[in-house]
Amino acid sequence: MLSLHSPEVQSQKKPVHALDFVKTHISSHPRLWVFLAFLFIQVLVISFARNSPPCFPDRSAAVRGPLRDPVVSKPAFDEECPSGRVYVYDLPSMFNKDLPLHNCTDLNPWNWQCGIDNNHGYGGPATELRRVLPGNLSKSWYRTNQFSLELIFHQRILQHKCRTPEPESAAAFYIPFYAGLAVGKYLWVNDTSKRDWHCEMMLQWVKKQKYWKKSNGSDHFMTIGRITWDFRRLTDPGKIWGSTFLNMPAMQKVTRFIIEKAPGDDRDVSVPYPTGFHPKTREILNQWQNFARDYNRRSLFTFIGATRGWVNNDFRGLLLSYCYNEPGSCRVVDCATAQCSTDSSVILEALLGSEFCLQPRGDSFTRRSVFDCMVAGSVPVFFWKRTAYEQYEWFLPGEPESYSVYIDHEEVRNGSSSIKQVLMRYSKEEIKKKREKVIETIPRIVYGMGLRNFEDAFDLALDGVLERIKEEREWPSDR
Ligand SMILES: *[C@@H]1O[C@H](CO)[C@@H](O)[C@H](O)[C@H]1NC(C)=O
Ligand SMILES: *[C@@H]1O[C@H](CO)[C@@H](O)[C@H](O)[C@H]1NC(C)=O
Ligand SMILES: *[C@@H]1O[C@H](CO)[C@@H](O)[C@H](O)[C@H]1NC(C)=O
Numbered sequence: 001m002l003s004l005h006s007p008e009v010q011s012q013k014k015p016v017h018a019l020d021f022v023k024t025h026i027s028s029h030p031r032l033w034v035f036l037a038f039l040f041i042q043v044l045v046i047s048f049a050r051n052s053p054p055c056f057p058d059r060s061a062a063v064r065g066p067l068r069d070p071v072v073s074k075p076a077f078d079e080e081c082p083s084g085r086v087y088v089y090d091l092p093s094m095f096n097k098d099l100p101l102h103n104c105t106d107l108n109p110w111n112w113q114c115g116i117d118n119n120h121g122y123g124g125p126a127t128e129l130r131r132v133l134p135g136n137l138s139k140s141w142y143r144t145n146q147f148s149l150e151l152i153f154h155q156r157i158l159q160h161k162c163r164t165p166e167p168e169s170a171a172a173f174y175i176p177f178y179a180g181l182a183v184g185k186y187l188w189v190n191d192t193s194k195r196d197w198h199c200e201m202m203l204q205w206v207k208k209q210k211y212w213k214k215s216n217g218s219d220h221f222m223t224i225g226r227i228t229w230d231f232r233r234l235t236d237p238g239k240i241w242g243s244t245f246l247n248m249p250a251m252q253k254v255t256r257f258i259i260e261k262a263p264g265d266d267r268d269v270s271v272p273y274p275t276g277f278h279p280k281t282r283e284i285l286n287q288w289q290n291f292a293r294d295y296n297r298r299s300l301f302t303f304i305g306a307t308r309g310w311v312n313n314d315f316r317g318l319l320l321s322y323c324y325n326e327p328g329s330c331r332v333v334d335c336a337t338a339q340c341s342t343d344s345s346v347i348l349e350a351l352l353g354s355e356f357c358l359q360p361r362g363d364s365f366t367r368r369s370v371f372d373c374m375v376a377g378s379v380p381v382f383f384w385k386r387t388a389y390e391q392y393e394w395f396l397p398g399e400p401e402s403y404s405v406y407i408d409h410e411e412v413r414n415g416s417s418s419i420k421q422v423l424m425r426y427s428k429e430e431i432k433k434k435r436e437k438v439i440e441t442i443p444r445i446v447y448g449m450g451l452r453n454f455e456d457a458f459d460l461a462l463d464g465v466l467e468r469i470k471e472e473r474e475w476p477s478d479r
C-alpha cells in the first residue's frame with residue numbers, strides 16, 4: 001500500500017504544486033520561468049527514473065520461482081502489483097458454475113465430484129477431526145475434494161488485490177474454465193466428442209475476445225484441477241483416454257496451473273493438490289507447525305493406500321504386505337477396509353504418528369497424499385523421482401534430500417533395498433532436520449482461507465505466473 005508519506009506520493013505532488021504556482025504567479029513574476037524550467041527538468045528526471053526498467057533484470061529469479069529470493073528486482077511504479085494486474089474473464093456459466101453436481105454435497109467415495117463446490121471448493125468443516133485435534137486447530141480442517149482447485153483458484157483470484165476490472169489495464173488474463181470438471185464428467189463415458197465439447201466451445205468464446213487476439217493467449221492462464229494426462233488424448237499411445245484439450249492449437253501458449261504436469265511442456269505449471277488444511281492466519285499456521293513438530297511419533301513409517309490388489313505386481317500391494325509384515329515399524333492404513341475418504345481422522349492420525357510416510361506412485365506419478373503427509377510434518381519417502389522432484393518446483397525445497405528420502409522402486413522390488421533398514425540408518429538428529437524442512441515448507445503448499453496474513457501456495461503461483469508473463473513481454477525473443 002502507498003502511504004501518504006512515502007516518497008512516491010511526494011514526488012507525484014511536485015507537478016501539481018508547480019502548476020498552481022504557474023496559474024497564480026506567472027503574469028506578475030515572469031522571471032519565475034527559470035525556476036519553473038528547473039522544476040520541470042526535475043519532474044522529467046523523476047518520472048524517467050521511475051519508469052525505466054533496470055538495465056539487467058534478475059532473470060534467474062523467475063526460473064527459481066517467486067520468493068525463493070526476497071530481493072527480486074521490483075520496478076517502483078506499482079508497489080502492490082510489481083508484475084502487473086490480472087483481468088478475470090466473466091465466462092458464461094456453462095463453462096464453470098453450471099458444471100459441479102449440486103445434488104451431492106458430502107464426500108461420497110463412489111463419486112469423485114461430490115462436495116466439490118461446497119464452500120467455494122474448500123469443502124465443509126471436517127468435524128470428524130475434533131476427536132484427534134485440539135479444538136482450536138480442528139477448525140482449520142475441511143473435507144476438501146482433491147479435484148477442487150479450479151474453484152479455489154477462481155474464488156481466490158476474484159478477491160486478489162492485483163485483480164483489475166478493466167482489461168485495458170491488465171498485464172495478464174485469467175480464464176476461469178473448470179476444465180477438470182467439464183472433462184472429468186465424461187472420462188468414463190465411451191464418447192470422446194463429449195470430453196472435448198466444452199473445451200472447444202470455451203476456446204471459440206475466448207478466441208473472439210479482443211485481448212486474446214492481441215497475444216494469441218500467451219498472456220492468458222487458467223487452472224486445471226486434474227492431472228495433465230486427462231487432457232492429452234492425442235499423445236496417449238492408445239488415443240482413447242481423456243480429452244484433447246491440451247493438444248488443441250489455441251492452448252499451446254496458455255499457461256495452466258495443474259496438479260501433475262507433463263515433463264516437456266513448460267506451459268504446465270504443477271501446483272500442490274489441495275489438502276484439508278486451510279488456516280486463516282499466520283498465528284494458526286504457527287500453532288499447527290508447533291503441533292506437528294511436537295507430536296509424539298511412535299511409528300517409524302506409515303503406508304496409507306488403496307491398493308490395486310488385482311493388478312499383478314502392483315507396487316502399492318507390495319508395500320502393503322511389507323508393511324503388514326513389519327508391525328513394529330510400520331503403521332498401515334488400508335483404505336480397502338478403513339473409511340479413508342469419509343473419515344480423514346484415520347489418515348491424519350497415522351501421518352502425525354509416524355516419522356516417515358511411504359509415497360509410491362498412484363495411478364499417475366503424483367498423489368495428494370504427498371501433501372497430506374508433509375502438512376502433518378511426516379517426512380515423505382519417494383520411489384519414483386517424478387512423484388515430486390520433477391514437479392512443484394515453485395513450492396518444494398530445491399534439494400530433495402533436505403526434506404525427503406528416495407529409495408528406487410526397482411531396488412525395493414528386487415530386495416536389494418530394505419525400506420526399514422534405509423530409514424533406520426537416519427539418526428534422530430537427521431530426521432529432525434528433515435522434519436524441520438518439511439514444517440518450514442507447509443505455508444508454501446497449503447491454500448489459506450479468508451483474511452490471510454501469510455503467503456500461501458496460491459500467492460506463490462499467482463506471483464510466479466505474473467512475473468513469467470511480464471518477462472516474456474520484456475524478452476519476447478526467448479519463445
Ligand atoms: C445428481 O443429479 C444428476 C442429474 O440431475 C443425476 O444424474 C445424478 O444421479 C444425481 N446424483 C446424486 C448423487 O443424486
Ligand atoms: C490453542 O490451544 C493451545 C493449546 O490448548 C493454546 O496453547 C493456544 O494458545 C490456543 N490458541 C488459540 C488461538 O486459542
Ligand atoms: C466405444 O465406442 C466405439 C465406437 O463407437 C466402439 O467400437 C467400442 O466397442 C466402444 N467401447 C466400449 C468399451 O464400449
Ligand SMILES: *[C@@H]1O[C@H](CO)[C@@H](O)[C@H](O)[C@H]1NC(C)=O
Pocket residue numbers: 213214215216
Ligand atoms: C495470432 O495468430 C494468428 C493466426 O495464426 C496470426 O495471424 C497472428 O499474427 C497472431 N497474432 C499474434 C499477436 O501473435
Ligand SMILES: *[C@@H]1O[C@H](CO)[C@@H](O)[C@H](O)[C@H]1NC(C)=O
Pocket residue numbers: 408410411414416
Ligand atoms: C536391483 O535393482 C537395482 C536397480 O535397478 C540394480 O542396480 C541392482 O543390481 C538390482 N539387484 C539385484 C540383486 O537384482
